[in-house]
Amino acid sequence: MDNSTGASQHRLFDFLIGDNINKLPENFLQYKKEDTWLHYPPTQFKENVFSLANSLLVKGINGNGSTVEERSKVGLICFSSPDWLLIDLAVQVTGAVLVPLYPNISKTELVAIFNEAALEVCFVEDMELYNQLDSIKQDLPKLKEIYVINTSEALLSWKQLILPFSKTIYENVLTYANKVDETDVCTIIYTSGTTGTPKGVMLSHKNIYSNMEAVSSEVFEHLILDKKQALSFLPLNHVYEKMALYVYIYNGFTISFAENVGKVVENLQEVKPYMFCAVPRLLEKVYEKIISVGEAQRGFKRNIFFWAVKLANRFEFNQKLSISYKLQLRLADILIYKKWRDALGGNVKAIIMGGGACQQRLIRVFGAAGINVVEGYGLTETSPILAFNRVNDIQPGTVGMPLKSVEIKFLEDGEICCKGDNVMQGYFKRPEETQKVLKDGWFCTGDIGEMINSKYLKITDRKKQMFKTSGGKYVVPQPIENKMKESFLIEQIMVVGEGQKFVSALIVPNFSGLADWCRKHGVLYKGKESALKSEKIRALYKSIIDRYNPLFNHVEQIKKFVLLPEEWTVDKGELTPSMKIKRKVILKNHENDIAQLYGLE
Template identity: 50%
Template sequence: MERATRLFDCINTQAKAPRANFLNAKESGAWKAYSTKEAHDLIYQLSAALLDLGVSAGDGTTEGRDKIGLISNGRPEWVITDLAVQQTGAVLVPLYPNTGTRDIEQILNEAEVKYVFVSSKDLCDKVKEVHLNIPSLKGIFTFDHIDECTHWGTLLKPLKEGRLQQIKQISNQITENDIATIIYTSGTTGRPKGVMLTHKNIMSNAAASGDVLSRIPLKEKCVLSFLPLNHIFEKMCTYVYLFNGFSIYYAENMDTIGANLKEVKPSLFTAVPRLLEKVFEKIMVEGQKLTGIKRKIFFWAVKVAEAYEINDSSLGYKIKLAVADKLVFSKWRNAIGGNIKSIVVGSSACPIKLERIFTAAGIVILEGYGLTETSPVIAVNRYEKSGRKFGTVGPLLGGVEAKIAADGEILCKGPNVMAGYYKNPELTAEVIEDEWFHTGDIGELDKDSFLKITDRKKEIFKTSGGKYVAPLPIENKMKENYFIEQMMVCGSERKFVSALIVPSYTHLKPWCKQHEIPFSSNRDLVKDARVIELYQSIINTYNPEFNHVEQVKKITLLPDEWSIDSGELTPTGKMKRKIIAEKYKAQIDKMYPSEVSDNPTLVN
């Protein structure tokens, strides 16, 4: 069998093992399934329509190839459009649905996008708002039926004789080294950068990641997808599914994930740590409602899970774990469909405490690491116990090389490393030197070649005393406490380390009721002396785990959670430290009077 080298080669792979429920999504409240044949027909019809619109590979260079924009939630049409565009030799430029109009205009102009596909009216309106400022843009098509917008269905027509052969003749000219997509990174600071990824880049990552997933004993090849498909993590995983015979179900939205999991009963899914935190919060809230012996058993089981070690083979612990599983953990698994074997986690650091708890409950957390520029996976934990270590992002992915530079930065080399930043050779040269990509992350490889991320190079700061502080380990450790929802360590060019903390109001409010603390709002809570005392005690508990310069001396509690919509988080949930520091400058400044106490103090 000829080796697949282009992403759209998955079409031939799927045709050999067709599925009735290949791509699936909710339409008018009911699941609609697209069979393999139906999806393939739509892919070829759209490819033909794009060719009729004049979309082409141009002169074959990246600049010469036409660019097609795609702004949509995850749904079958997303995948169909992606594969259809690829077959024409054009380049897909996908954007986050929550991208602002200014960035939409900047990205579509820089990429000289010719046509844009959007899912909904609000996204159509966003593009229309800046349409006249984008000279290259010839048309907008929508997946939903919207008045005064052109539905993509108007492009889809049965293929005339010879069209399929024409499409294949064109697609046969596309090589593994051609650019398949340009993904603009949101970034925690600065202007979005267009990452050029070839078919080979993503194919190499998908093939090696597919080998990792093949070792998970799945009951069925069925997944629920809900992360943004323009993010390289979910996009690459989609190709793993497409090449390996999975049925893909797309969640309606982030609020329906729980219900969709029960309906679909997937064997695995991908997630960001923030979602796991939210799921566990809900589990703990339900546990708080229990009374008597049931409550005692629940919290005993959580304690058992917190003590989980991957290679703990002691008979005593095995018995405890079996009892906890029968009485408590089995109910957790049933609440998310009953078939989940594993959750693949990426994008940001996952709290070790959550890894232990979910894995102990029979839901193995496989944390990985990578960047858009590396397609994305550099390292990932495996399902088999020998390939997993808590506190690491696992061994290197097959075909990927990594080394640690003298300053601790992780460097990566392999077929997964991007072709470069679009129209920005200077920036490309800054991050790729002698084929080694500079990740900007600080880490270490242990004696067993497991990779551990310790911080972002650009986020490490120096106090006014000249001491360097890495904020990420401090934040990750302290966020293991249930009462801390979000946290940002501060102290650049300051005398000591401080922190902004968003309490977990899901846990704090029941605690306040239990201690008869009256409140009418979050703002009341963060000013209450007993709440202040609670958080001071939490900081006091964790501070001894860090050296003196790293210890948090003062904290400020905040009433509002940071979010993507309010601008403090990137679309993948990473903190925009610069934005947060600017927004809360007054609160940060208050933590630095002339006198410094050695004990944590809360400032409001």
């Protein structure tokens, strides 16, 4: 078979066409079905990609057209699985454009995105999503067909598109694949919209391939793993996990897909991966669980546990440790830290952290236990990685060194700008929005930062999240919030005070932790509502704020706060699907609470 693709092309699907597919492990994709872990052999995977691509081409789904607007668009609303990757690559080889969406996207956003992108075909996870989409099909005039991945209804199943592989199918698809240029847009990823309406970020094959190559050569080269095994459980329609998946494949990993987020802990025990990607909140919950186990101990065992925690809090990277400290670490590892690793499967050496700032304390604690928490930074618009801590050079409080393939500069107000092959083509059908952030090849991130020791990038806040008090002083909320969340009694927090005399905070307590505290301190706990009325509990949270306030200048210190009974959630529109808070929504939802804080009611 002719595998000619043009040596200068850098496209994500090239490993499928050439011989590289044969270098992947036989179990390179693993998934669980009916309590049994199954694997997807590379050859079978390739044949199914080409077969699906051929069926799409027969239906007129292709990359014909001189502009991205003219090319076919395919929607994908599916949880992370081998099927997600198969559909992704099948669409790529046709030259069409994939538009992946979160399964829990709101109806309003779904209709807006489908019509803006003019989606013709959409693949959905199950019949529930099919019924949701079918119920609003009259509002989606461009949508022709919906296929269901997990269904027993043959007429709706996507399996009808995966015909037996043949040389004819291969050659037909290859004809279209060879027409795809590395500068062609391969996906449009809609941002999760923390600051407004979601925008479609256009990423080309070259954008993503260049980032995949850079991360592989600069970050993964330092990873020393007994086995190349990873667990995937974050949403693949987010560019963070999507890039991770490509990097795993590029480096010959076995990738196991978790059944769902609720089964991650169980799947960690079964798969025993050596690394995985996570968001800060997940690591915070793991740590809270660890501490709750320690709190339940009594006597000598409890003392040993918290001795080990204090020891871990003192851990420093890239510094020569004293013999005494090393011996204590070794003892703590035998008695305590090994149990922490066992809770994550026993083999984890690295957790790649993204989607938000990670507490420095957690990075040190897990580092002491032999688990490297590797924090990086990037945006959907940058494919995404701009900077990364290296396993052999972790600097807590920073996002590490910029990739060599990326140029970084700072504007006068501290805004980070970048340039490189990974920078997006622009926002789909939003030329004015594109011009606001892309200037002479430089992408303006909207993040404020600085370089530490002329080497490590540190993010201080989102430019749009900064606010000014009535005294004209600027306040950067994120560092304050991150520090306050180091208390295990705080589940969520948002700093407020724009245009006001002082800074206040909306706080959602960690109610399970609060219940434990009440039991230990003889405070009656009858539930959320009654707890929040307790003067002792208010005093507790005031003491937490008083403990951290001195770390910030006077204008940044929290003077008042309100405790809230319910968590902010994605379903209520207060969090993005990647768990970032939507400040404008929360401000609106809690107008009365904020008014009371400032005596404006």
